[in-house]
Amino acid sequence: MPELRYLDALNRALHEEMARDERVVVLGEDVGAKGGVFGVTAGLLERFGEERVIDTPLAESAIVGCAIGMAVNGLVPIAEIQFADFLHPAFDQIVSEAARLRYRSNGAFGCPLVIRVPYGGAHGTALYHSQCVEAFYAHVPGLKVVAPSTPYDAKGMLKAAVRDPDPVLFLEHKRLYRLLREEVPEGDYEVPIGPAVLRRSGKDLSVFTYGWMLHETLRAAEMVRGEGVEVEVVEIRTLRPLDKATILRSVAKTNKALVVYEDNRFCGYGAEIAALLAEEAFEDLDGPVVRLGGPDVPAVPFARSLEERWMPDAERIAEAIRRLAWY
Amino acid sequence: MYYYMILARVLDERMWQLQRAGRARFVVSAPGHEGAQVAMVWPLDRERDWLVPYYRSLAACLVKGLSPTEILLSVLAKAPDPSSGGRQMPGHYGSPRLRILSGSSTVGTQYPHAAGIAYAAKLRRTGEVVVVSIGEGGTSEGDWHEALNFAGVHRVPCVFCVENNRYAISVPVRKQMPVESVAVRAAGYGMPGVSVDGCDVLEAYRVMKEACDRAREGEGPTLVEFRVERLSPHSSEDQQERYRSPEDLEAARRRDPIPAFGSYLRSVGLLDDARDQALWARARREVDEATEDAEQAPDPDPATLTRHVYHDPDPDRPVDSVYWFGGE
Numbered sequence: 001m002p003e004l005r006y007l008d009a010l011n012r013a014l015h016e017e018m019a020r021d022e023r024v025v026v027l028g029e030d031v032g033a034k035g036g037v038f039g040v041t042a043g044l045l046e047r048f049g050e051e052r053v054i055d056t057p058l059a060e061s062a063i064v065g066c067a068i069g070m071a072v073n074g075l076v077p078i079a080e081i082q083f084a085d086f087l088h089p090a091f092d093q094i095v096s097e098a099a100r101l102r103y104r105s106n107g108a109f110g111c112p113l114v115i116r117v118p119y120g121g122a123h124g125t126a127l128y129h130s131q132c133v134e135a136f137y138a139h140v141p142g143l144k145v146v147a148p149s150t151p152y153d154a155k156g157m158l159k160a161a162v163r164d165p166d167p168v169l170f171l172e173h174k175r176l177y178r179l180l181r182e183e184v185p186e187g188d189y190e191v192p193i194g195p196a197v198l199r200r201s202g203k204d205l206s207v208f209t210y211g212w213m214l215h216e217t218l219r220a221a222e223m224v225r226g227e228g229v230e231v232e233v234v235e236i237r238t239l240r241p242l243d244k245a246t247i248l249r250s251v252a253k254t255n256k257a258l259v260v261y262e263d264n265r266f267c268g269y270g271a272e273i274a275a276l277l278a279e280e281a282f283e284d285l286d287g288p289v290v291r292l293g294g295p296d297v298p299a300v301p302f303a304r305s306l307e308e309r310w311m312p313d314a315e316r317i318a319e320a321i322r323r324l325a326w327y
Numbered sequence: 328m329y330y331y332m333i334l335a336r337v338l339d340e341r342m343w344q345l346q347r348a349g350r351a352r353f354v355v356s357a358p359g360h361e362g363a364q365v366a367m368v369w370p371l372d373r374e375r376d377w378l379v380p381y382y383r384s385l386a387a388c389l390v391k392g393l394s395p396t397e398i399l400l401s402v403l404a405k406a407p408d409p410s411s412g413g414r415q416m417p418g419h420y421g422s423p424r425l426r427i428l429s430g431s432s433t434v435g436t437q438y439p440h441a442a443g444i445a446y447a448a449k450l451r452r453t454g455e456v457v458v459v460s461i462g463e464g465g466t467s468e469g470d471w472h473e474a475l476n477f478a479g480v481h482r483v484p485c486v487f488c489v490e491n492n493r494y495a496i497s498v499p500v501r502k503q504m505p506v507e508s509v510a511v512r513a514a515g516y517g518m519p520g521v522s523v524d525g526c527d528v529l530e531a532y533r534v535m536k537e538a539c540d541r542a543r544e545g546e547g548p549t550l551v552e553f554r555v556e557r558l559s560p561h562s563s564e565d566q567q568e569r570y571r572s573p574e575d576l577e578a579a580r581r582r583d584p585i586p587a588f589g590s591y592l593r594s595v596g597l598l599d600d601a602r603d604q605a606l607w608a609r610a611r612r613e614v615d616e617a618t619e620d621a622e623q624a625p626d627p628d629p630a631t632l633t634r635h636v637y638h639d640p641d642p643d644r645p646v647d648s649v650y651w652f653g654g655e
Contacts, residue, residue, distance in 0.1 A: 061469060
């Protein structure tokens with residue numbers, strides 16, 4: 001099996017899905033000759049032509065809005081928005097249109113489309129290229145929101161998203177694109193949208209996380225292992241619909257829960273996990289549900305010193321683990 | 328064409344009666360727009376082509392194939408309402424069977440959808456034409472401009488219609504746009520723009536026929552502005568006497584397209600008093616029967632509240648337990 005980077009795994013999935021099904025089209029700004037700002041759509045234009053690999057005008061609402069129309073009329077569009085920060089002009093099309101089409105038509109119209117978007121803090125990408133937007137969209141019934149964090153999952157979940165009958169917001173953490181390699185099977189396989197995954201088994205406490213924070217958490221778990229703390233790490237992976245069963249089962253086993261996420265802590269995605277545990281796992285808990293999130297500033301600042309202070313990292317996660325373990 | 332205009336008018340009046348009688352919770356309608364809307368849909372292949380309507384598209388949807396009963400099922404929010412099963416306010420028409428795309432209340436959002444449907448039609452070489460409509464107020468929205476730009480670049484088979492009745496709820500057109508006509512904006516998007524009197528049904532039809540033919544022959548989109556009159560308030564929540572002068576309202580009433588088209592038909596010998604009365608009587612009968620049918624239909628079952636949020640082969644499953652992907 002070849003070792004692929006996260007972005008190469010996504011690229012393979014796009015090539016394979018476009019070859020498998022001629023209804024699949026890719027659209028967005030720079031997705032053609034340039035191959036996307038990060039190179040995820042490289043080679044698609046040459047192979048599938050400009051009718052199916054559509055360099056669009058710079059207009060995010062139109063990219064998503066036109067994709068909705070394409071989906072309604074028999075295509076399977078995969079829209080790329082260059083950065084999560086640039087999703088905001090398309091917020092209305094995603095939330096009020098794509099997410100509601102099935103419900104508002106009483107099931108008559110579906111909206112099978114995928115919106116791929118890089119998100120999260122990376123080295124030097126600053127305020128307008130680093131936002132975590134998952135809480136905005138995970139809030140909305142009718143959308144599915146996924147955030148795979150390994151090359152294997154990236155390929156398998158993108159395939160699952162393309163084949164899903166509902167609109168899927170596909171979040172790709174920018175720091176993952178080139179930093180991570182993993183064996184990824186050639187050819188077809190799916191990682192289903194929905195199930196969370198146990199990344200590490202432990203008995204002392206559970207950490208629930210996703211995206212880049214999974215990798216920081218796994219490092220933190222190694223750090224505290226020598227101190228006798230055995231951490232269980234559950235990667236949520238699909239933010240909506242949420243796999244409650246896996247989360248509740250893990251807490252029933254470890255009796256303590258830490259939620260780690262990069263988004264602003266206040267009203268961030270982790271709040272939903274904390275609320276779920278408070279409501280449905282109260283009897284299992286031997287300590288408070290703790291959230292470790294990004295600080296409540298708009299997004300990652302540019303200067304290195306500020307950036308380093310901003311991102312939750314393995315050291316800070318390890319510290320939170322220790323405090324909770326000793327509780 | 329004339330009969331559909333009459334039918335839309337009678338149906339429109341019935342909607343208001345139902346609202347005043349407390350049987351309909353909300354009405355949005357379009358007396359004065361009937362001529363433009365009938366002309367707009369008349370050149371379409373009813374089964375193959377698409378209509379992407381907005382909340383005033385009553386006559387357009389009737390011509391496309393929604394029945395008066397189906398319209399009233401949505402007005403009364405009944406379970407068999409084909410547009411939304413009582414989920415949306417009245418006026419949000421939709422039917423996959425008739426290729427009428429379901430819309431939202433946010434104006435302008437349907438323009439990119441129409442461009443996307445037309446792009447798919449072009450890519451799939453289906454020969455379908457898409458007609459989308461909006462009021463002139465909606466042309467201020469970014470989506471409107473973004474869609475025309477996309478459609479102009481890709482020369483998609485779409486006719487972009489604007490029903491300019493000079494008021495966006497209460498805001499007059501001079502406060503909405505700094506140009507005399509919506510149609511002149513077409514130049515900015517590389518497509519022809521035509522402004523036509525929407526109260527002149529045959530001229531409006533000629534313009535639409537030409538635009539649809541252009542689209543079907545692969546020559547790309549057209550922007551068509553219909554100058555129409557809004558004879559009713561914006562909706563049942565509005566009182567237009569507060570912001571329109573009696574002279575303005577009287578001038579609008581004089582441009583009512585139904586008597587105008589009736590006079591034309593009389594002048595060419597296609598209509599007389601007896602025929603006219605018979606048509607109105609037929610429309611009233613049809614609407615009476617539709618009212619009865621719609622009123623007898625059941626209300627939506629509250630147990631269906633959480634259906635159709637996501638695709639689900641088992642729609643009876645409540646959404647709160649929608650963790651059907653497992654998690655084992």
